[in-house]
Amino acid sequence: xxxxxxxxxxxxxxxxxxLDAARVVFLxxxxxxxxxxxxxxxxxxxxxxxxxxxxxxxxxxxxxLTKELTVFFRGLIESIRPSGDIEALVRDFIDNYIDRLSRxxxxxxxxxxxxxxxxxxxxxxxxxxxxxxxxVPIYRAFxxxxxxxxxxxxxxxxxxxxxxxxxxxxCIYVFLAAPIxxxxxxxxxxxxKTFLEKRKREIFDLVWYGIRAEKGGNDG
Amino acid sequence: xxxxxxxxxxxxxxxxxxLDAARVVFLxxxxxxxxxxxxxxxxxxxxxxxxxxxxxxxxxxxxxLTKELTVFFRGLIESIRPSGDIEALVRDFIDNYIDRLSRxxxxxxxxxxxxxxxxxxxxxxxxxxxxxxxxVPIYRAFxxxxxxxxxxxxxxxxxxxxxxxxxxxxCIYVFLAAPIxxxxxxxxxxxxKTFLEKRKREIFDLVWYGIRAEKGGNDG
DNA sequence: GTGTAGTTAAACCATATGGTTTAACCGTAA
DNA sequence: TTACGGTTAAACCATATGGTTTAACTACAC
Numbered sequence: 001x002x003x004x005x006x007x008x009x010x011x012x013x014x015x016x017x018x019l020d021a022a023r024v025v026f027l028x029x030x031x032x033x034x035x036x037x038x039x040x041x042x043x044x045x046x047x048x049x050x051x052x053x054x055x056x057x058x059x060x061x062x063x064x065l066t067k068e069l070t071v072f073f074r075g076l077i078e079s080i081r082p083s084g085d086i087e088a089l090v091r092d093f094i095d096n097y098i099d100r101l102s103r104x105x106x107x108x109x110x111x112x113x114x115x116x117x118x119x120x121x122x123x124x125x126x127x128x129x130x131x132x133x134x135x136v137p138i139y140r141a142f143x144x145x146x147x148x149x150x151x152x153x154x155x156x157x158x159x160x161x162x163x164x165x166x167x168x169x170x171c172i173y174v175f176l177a178a179p180i181x182x183x184x185x186x187x188x189x190x191x192x193k194t195f196l197e198k199r200k201r202e203i204f205d206l207v208w209y210g211i212r213a214e215k216g217g218n219d220g
Numbered sequence: 221x222x223x224x225x226x227x228x229x230x231x232x233x234x235x236x237x238x239l240d241a242a243r244v245v246f247l248x249x250x251x252x253x254x255x256x257x258x259x260x261x262x263x264x265x266x267x268x269x270x271x272x273x274x275x276x277x278x279x280x281x282x283x284x285l286t287k288e289l290t291v292f293f294r295g296l297i298e299s300i301r302p303s304g305d306i307e308a309l310v311r312d313f314i315d316n317y318i319d320r321l322s323r324x325x326x327x328x329x330x331x332x333x334x335x336x337x338x339x340x341x342x343x344x345x346x347x348x349x350x351x352x353x354x355x356v357p358i359y360r361a362f363x364x365x366x367x368x369x370x371x372x373x374x375x376x377x378x379x380x381x382x383x384x385x386x387x388x389x390x391c392i393y394v395f396l397a398a399p400i401x402x403x404x405x406x407x408x409x410x411x412x413k414t415f416l417e418k419r420k421r422e423i424f425d426l427v428w429y430g431i432r433a434e435k436g437g438n439d440g
Numbered sequence: 441g442t443g444t445a446g447t448t449a450a451a452c453c454a455t456a457t458g459g460t461t462t463a464a465c466c467g468t469a470a
Numbered sequence: 471t472t473a474c475g476g477t478t479a480a481a482c483c484a485t486a487t488g489g490t491t492t493a494a495c496t497a498c499a500c
Contacts, residue, residue: 033252123403173389210430
């Protein structure tokens with residue numbers, strides 16, 4: 001059945017080395033800025049072999065990006081599948097999103113490049129993950145938990161979609177803007193655990209105080 | 221003193237046409253993806269004249285980006301200079317940030333490209349604007365207003381830097397991720413006034429309920 | 441040994457790229 | 471008239487680019 005094949009990815013060992021190399025180069029330079037020659041060099045092989053494995057730059061880019069985003073978002077979503085408790089959901093969301101971003105800062109960079117060029121690959125991958133899969137799609141579950149909490153009077157009524165955007169925005173912003181922020185505000189360092197823990201607390205407090213129902217009834 | 225010169229930008233009429241053209245092309249393709257030939261064509265001139273005005277692609281890119289970011293952020297910051305009232309500050313910030321982003325969506329795209337390549341230009345421009353200028357630098361003013369509000373008991377104590385990041389993140393996220401979000405959540409349209417007004421309300425409510433001091437003392 | 445997949449070096453190809461140079465043309469100011 | 475800056479078309483240059491082809495070499499499977 002042919003030579004040694006790694007079942008994991010569907011590519012042989014060399015194919016994987018190429019994907020790794022391509023990841024590094026695309027990450028650093030983006031699709032337009034990357035050079036096939038550079039990728040081959042990074043993988044320690046020559047152009048001929050590179051094209052023996054991947055027809056074109058386009059192909060390679062799509063594979064790299066799809067793999068990267070799929071792994072990240074699938075993992076993320078699995079770690080925050082809502083249990084029904086809104087407070088735990090918010091806390092887990094913030095916790096997991098920030099932890100995973102800090103452990104995979106490349107993902108943000110890939111997303112940045114992608115969005116720059118219209119994001120066709122990311123749209124596909126993320127759309128599939130957020131709405132598809134087995135069981136209750138993740139967004140549906142999130143939305144239900146928020147709705148239930150509002151109906152039961154634990155939180156005030158909020159639009160779940162906007163709450164989601166707010167959570168994501170607050171978590172991802174510091175990573176996205178890191179190259180700029182770290183130059184403008186010394187002390188901002190997205191690889192510093194202390195900073196990130198503080199960021200988590202600040203986000204959670206803002207959101208939780210921001211949505212929970214007030215204890216003593218409401219006044220004007 | 222030479223031919224007709226537009227004093228506004230320091231470039232002649234042709235120079236401005238080139239800058240406009242370059243803006244369009246860099247916006248669409250990023251620095252690496254842009255072609256000098258394409259920029260010349262967009263400006264309706266030939267390559268020779270293009271290089272007669274701008275030595276290199278690098279030069280042109282720096283000028284375009286600096287101009288774009290300077291105009292946007294200077295305008296933004298002037299429109300939200302804090303008056304001392306924290307509630308008004310939060311409301312104005314959200315209002316102006318979202319309005320200006322929706323009127324200048326290119327800026328987000330430029331920032332995206334910039335951040336992708338490490339953001340050296342943006343870091344300079346934004347750093348200068350946020351901390352420099354006449355009078356009290358804007359971040360200082362923001363931070364003071366938040367601090368005063370906390371000391372006077374109007375809001376609970378919050379870290380002004382993190383509050384700022386949260387505000388920016390919530391406002392900018394939908395614009396940044398628009399190409400992806402619009403594919404994943406039909407109905408998300410950052411050029412739709414209704415959507416943006418709702419977004420503003422949701423952000424303001426979350427933040428304001430999230431930071432204001434509770435009326436009836438606190439409980440466990 | 442023969443065949444086959446993986447691999448290499450190197451030449452090759454058509455086209456693109458950023459940038460320069462040259463010669464000429466045009467309108468206006470001196 | 472002359473001089474000059476803005477402008478053009480076109481050729482030119484060195485290098486880079488994505489991608490292909492060829493011939494040969496290696497290790498392992500049969």
